[in-house]
Amino acid sequence: MTDVDATILESLRSNFLVVPEVFLHQELSMAQQETVEIDVEISALEAQMWALQEMRELSQSRCANIESLFAPIRRLPHEVLSGIFEHLVTTDAGDSDEFHFMIPLRLTHVCAYWRSLANSTPSLWSSISLRPTNQLQLRQYVPILDHFLSHSAALPLSASISLYCVSQGGYL
Incomplete structure (x- = not known):
């Protein structure tokens, strides 16, 4: 002080x-x-x-x-990773997962490499099952169907659309 x-x-x-x-x-x-x-x-x-x-x-x-860059998954050959992707898509989700069709789309959001690999693997996009609950949702699925159709390439597209029937209280 x-x-x-x-x-x-x-x-x-x-x-x-x-x-x-x-x-x-x-x-x-x-x-x-x-x-x-x-x-x-x-x-x-x-x-x-x-x-x-x-x-x-x-x-x-x-x-x-x-x-x-050191992650083990980066060392997998693209054929192996593509096979893993195919296994994910072909695994039966049963009725419990109505968004099973989103798996290939989710794979494209991980990184640029996965997006490129998933988009170039037609078998990921060759089958889709949709369960819209209303007409608006059905319209929203059109771009998704287009995406599946364009990426399934030469493979035939198997599409299943189950419509919800209010009077019967379930899917048709």
């Missing part, structure tokens, strides 16, 4: 001004200026911290990308 601070504290405790008012105005002005300078320094440090956090996130992302 400086002598000036001690004098100010003494004035606060005694309720009497121990120093002239002009001196206190100068001290107040200097303390306010110091506060402004500290605020500027804090802002600069916060900006620097934000920039460092951005750099850290980029570095972490780069690490994750590099680590993913």
Whole structure:
């Protein structure tokens, strides 16, 4: 604590001004200026911290990308991976999974390599079973049917569409 601070504290405790008012105005002005300078320094440090956090996130992302290059699945030949995809699609989901037709579509959303491989494997797209519950949903399935038709290539497309019948309370 400086002598000036001690004098100010003494004035606060005694309720009497121990120093002239002009001196206190100068001290107040200097303390306010110091506060402004500290605020500027804090802002600069916060900006620097934000920039460092951005750099850290980029570095972490780069690490994750590099680590993913070591994933065992990347060493599988495309024929094996394509066979795994085909097994996923041909596995009977039964009546429990009405969205089984989405499996090939989901495979195309993993990465560019899987998208390319899935889209170039016609057997993934050669069979589809849809169960729309209303006319709107049936219309929404048209682009999906087009996608399956175009990617099944030379293979015939087997399409099953079960329509929901309200009066019978089930699918036809």
